[in-house]
Amino acid sequence: MRREREIAIVRRVVGGWKRLGHRVAFVPTMGAIHEGHLGLVRRARASAERVVASIFVNPLQFGPQEDYKRYPRPRARDHALLAGAGVDLLWEPRAQDLYPPGECTRVRVTGLGDVLEGGSRPGHFEGVATVVLKLLHVVEPHLLWMGQKDAQQARLVEQMCRDLHLPVTVRRGATVREPGGLACSSRNLYLDLAQRAQAVGLSRGLASALRALRDGERSAARIIGVVRRVWREYPDLVPDYVSVVDAHTFQPVRRVQSRVLVAVAARVGKTRLIDNLEWGPP
Structure with missing residues (x-):
């Protein structure tokens, strides 16, 4: 090289x-x-x-x-x-x-x-x-x-x-993930073991959102609620945002009728992390 x-x-x-x-x-x-x-x-x-x-x-x-x-x-x-x-x-x-x-x-x-x-x-x-x-x-x-x-x-x-x-x-x-589901990021180097155990809440919240979408949920507000409910199991995960937006324009949607991005951001300690899920109706 x-x-x-x-x-x-x-x-x-x-x-x-x-x-x-x-x-x-x-x-x-x-x-x-x-x-x-x-x-x-x-x-x-x-x-x-x-x-x-x-x-x-x-x-x-x-x-x-x-x-x-x-x-x-x-x-x-x-x-x-x-x-x-x-x-x-x-x-x-x-x-x-x-x-x-x-x-x-x-x-x-x-x-x-x-x-x-x-x-x-x-x-x-x-x-x-x-x-x-x-x-x-x-x-x-x-x-x-x-x-x-x-x-x-x-x-x-x-x-x-x-x-x-x-x-x-x-x-x-495609997003590459660590074995526990945490999205690979250079800022993961800031996290200690206890913080990593909290940071996986981002991907687990998205996984629950994906299950809801596949089960037919189309309300953006309820999808956001699904993510936030999972996050309550991770007390050191401090939310910044959970949003459901159009995957092309990035404008918020009320109902999932075309391809969307479920985007999340949160802090664990001093480290700010982001993750997302892109999904479209079949």
Whole structure:
């Protein structure tokens, strides 16, 4: 696996592959690599001749009271895992590379970026959209792989690429879960054993919502109630939101009549976690 920092070198390497007719797939990450990331790399490896990954902890998507400074950065471990999964080129830009002095452009996807995570974390998706656009302009991949665990982020990036006529296809990989059901996340590293036992309440609440949907429940309010009832069994799980939204527009629905996303967010101790379930009537 080749590792680079400089934008010009990344462009030169990827441009050389493309001149040879190779398809290029790209997996952007913030590091602290876990099985969810590795699953995306494997999907990228199967979809293209060359795979580029990036590690960049993006300061623009963190709020002033969030965990930018303490976000896990196990670089040596990350390098070994990505190399073992088949990454050809790992790009590790510095903050000054993507946000040089005088830089002042921001990207905002209206509507999609203002609800759920956007409502709880003002400015978060502006930071996400801005950095992803910058990364795409450098790598210029044929395929961009994102995870379903961050469904709102993936949907927002899909919309941005469509609206800005970017020549890239956005694909999603399914959420990967730990044996107890907890969705793989870099922030899981913050959790001790007792907190992990509480954090599984997110996925268990979603599992109950899925059973209700399959049994014919179509009221969004009752589905939300199903999740919250499960969460009462986990006293250290502090809810942020439970929402049932249209899977395309991310606007709340009252009844499930088309494909929806049941999206949840909660805190365990100081760690904020998200998860979701996408489902459509048969």
